[in-house]
Amino acid sequence: MEEDREESLLGPPAKFKAKIWQHFGFYKLPGSQELELDHAICKYCRTKVKLCGNTTNIRLHMTRHHPEKPLLSTEPKGSVTQPTIGETFKTKYPASSPRAKKITSLLLAHICKDLRPYNVVENEGFRELLEECEPRYTIPTRHYITEIAMPRLYAEVKNNVVESIAYANRVAITCDAWTSRATQSYITVTCHYVSPDWEMVSHVLQTRAMFESHTGSNVADFLVCVMDEWGLKDKDPALVTDNAGNxxxxxxxxxxxxxxxFAHTINLSAQRALKTPTVSRLLGRIRQIVTFFRKSTTASHVLQQKQKLLNMPGHKLMSDVQTRWNSAFDMLERFLEQQPAVCAALLSPEVRKNAKELWTLTEADIACAEDAAAALRPLKVATLVMSEEKTPTVSVVAPLISQLSQGAVVKTSDSAVTRDIKHAIAEDLGKRYPDKTFLRMASALDPRFKALPFLSEEEQDNTFTIVATEAARMSEKNEDITPIQEPADPEVGEPPCKRKDCALSDLFGETFSLPKRQDCQKMSPYNQAMNEVRGYREAEPIELSGTSVAAERVFSTAGDIVTAQRSVLKPEHVDQLLFLNKNLPKRYKQ
Structure with a gap:
């Protein structure tokens, strides 16, 4: 009987794929062609091993009774087995897998947001970090990042920006030129507009190398190409640039x-004031002292001791930068703040022997410095106003010009240096904006400045008359505008219905009560506009906390991109990096 059963020992079913089954077989059930799957038969000792739904018992049998036999023999050709946990974590993700795509997209975002060079993917430390964090991810090559992945991401984000701009009625574009460390000349163009949700939106459009001379004609051709590429021609764009003639x-x-x-205008006016003989000579003396303390470790140490002795803040002296006027003002203010400690340090024996050639500032010089700082302070405040705001608004220009011009009026009590500074500022500001009509209209339409206190009553009335005339022209131009209706329940304070596609209605609709529908229908477009303007002027102005221009932040970022390490970047790669750095945080979703 046992011999019969030996002859009937058969291999395991096909569904048993573990390699351990090569050492076991099964008997047939008596009188049946089916296998007796409750027990496995060892091929070497013919021992019956009870099965419990897994391979634990048969593995224990082989370990105890046949340790010389390999548990994992060579896999039969063509069979499929399940990989072990260790093998699973060593298998690389396919490039098309969702996980690999996600990591690659984050890698691109890291390069763009943090302004990393493309060769970061070749850096040993960076590769070790990614290998430790995700061993199954294959880091892409620099060529793939540069030629495939980044252009693909640029095209995707550019399409999103174009779609967003398409909803704008009007746009403002800014344009400025800069030079990289590789002495490559670039022009960067940005775009600003109000979204349908009345939110200010800004985009960097492109940064292109310009090999031709920066003449007015060449720059104009460049701007026309930009407007064609981004669909801006029908948006009636306004151009904001510096004061360069080209x-x-x-x-x-x-x-x-x-x-x-206006930020550039302030800089020009301030630079002219700094070049007056008295101020220029004073700054030269202070600059010499500051340079001495910054270069001498002994003098710097003595200065720190004097600061502690006089209970003064331990601030370091600041030096100025030629292209930034406010750095000269900061140097002047910091010197005045630390002047007692500086004078005490200069009189100490260990410093005095090395500072014999330094000019000693007299009390008259200190008084002159204080007058200069006081006269320049309004320009500093105006610069902060322009640089600290988040989005560009031309409405703040006219009030600032008026404020600075009034502050530049010479008084009989002013010192000579104060008179020189005020005269330089007033003369320079006076020639920058010969026609202020547009600036006044912008201020009138800003609820913060609509009172126009810097204008006479006649000038205020004339400004709002121009606004009403322009609004009437817009109403006549839009044929499908319907009259504005008053709220259904005025006591609830719901906003009136808005006329379709009328920016003026959107701006003024919630500010004042409008005449009834039947009265509106009888009014001419000009009378309707005047009625709206009248109600708008009667409403209270809002607080002076709003939005304005961000001065040249884009071009500072451009300098961060084209550093010495990345000076070999191609112009198209500079364009892609700067575009994605400014637009990716808003458009790219993790």
């Missing part, structure tokens, strides 16, 4: 409304 010519050739950057 930019003014370019705006005229391209037939664009040109607005001079």
């Amino acid at each position: 930019m003014a010519i370019a705006a005229e050739i391209a037939k664009l409304l040109h607005i001079r950057c």
